[in-house]
Amino acid sequence: GKPVCECNMCYGGSDCSQLLPDCMVDADSGNPTFLEPFWVKNAASSAIMIAGWHRLSYEFNDGSLISEELKTHIRKVHESVGNAITDGKYIVFGAGATHLLNAAVHALSTSNNGSSSPTKVVASIPYYPVYKEQTEIFNSEDYKFNGDTSMWKNDNSNSTFIELVTSPNNPDGQTKKAVLQGQFVKTIQDLAYYWPHYTPIPAPADEDLMIFTLSKVTGHAGSRFGWAIIKDEAVYKRMLNYVDLTTFGVSKDTQLRVLKLLKVVLSGNGRAMYEFGYNTMKNRWNRLSKALSQSERFSIQKLKPQYCSFSQQIRTPSPAFAWLKCERSILKDRSCYEVLKEVNITGRAGRLFGAGKRYVRLSLVSNEDHFDLLLRQINKVVSMEIDDK
């Protein structure tokens, strides 16, 4: 009969159970569904139910837009992982890190030294494309995107800068530190991936402005929840004002859901989700590295092992993305993105990250079936290369 629903591109047959020999594998999206099995296992304890008459008002009972209980739980999560110091700092919620990135750029740019030229927003190549795209769409008179940090290292014009630092970095998983220094430089630390799933945690981050997101820690990207941890009260107030005026706070339904999820994360010895996340990502990285170790055409980033205080062992990073490089010999006027597309893998082009055409980003965070399809395709490509020799 007629199929009831459309099959994933790699499956066919009346019930979509048949694996097709050739299909386009989507390794573009950073959708973090790899954590699904953990939440299936904790289905009952992580569930919420909200009656129709419940939670109609804008504010919580204490008149605020931010759940104090959720804030307390976020502080506990950071303390238990040891990835950020929250003591004496302020916390603001946003609709994902996406919302807070602009709140932070706004907050830091309006506090510039009174100069008339716009604050320069910069990031180190390869950088998360949203930094540029978002800064450009808002087209503010207060700030402009000014490209790669390295171009401004020796700048002595006393311009004001906002440097976006992503550590570990999206796309390449490297640990990053701010490049620019001086009294006119402010930094935003995007620590979306600073969790044991992806990287060793050597010490808690203690920066002026740090941004985290639920998307990459529990995997609930669709709940749209992020938080910023802020040292300076004036910056905190400007970010709060931005959130109030753009969305009037984060959905109370979302805040309730996040609280429930974080209670599960903190339950027991508080390590189960991270162990699951780390083991899953480590296994994928090992399998991918092994598959590509035999290739002379494609390579992935090298990542240094480091001591992880959370696990009390030396760990190699297990990144969310592979930053794949094509050797010149196979490019022949094409980009690495196009080369992969020809072998049925859709990645994200290096160009979008400010990098050259030799690079492409492959997402490793979707569910296991999806990763298996990617690996199957990679293995096929490498065996074709070996046959060519």
Ligand code: PMP
């Ligand atoms: N920063 C980085 C470095 C990211 O990779 C992402 C998600 N891809 C975000 C921010 C945005 O996350 P959110 O889902 O919280 O908006």
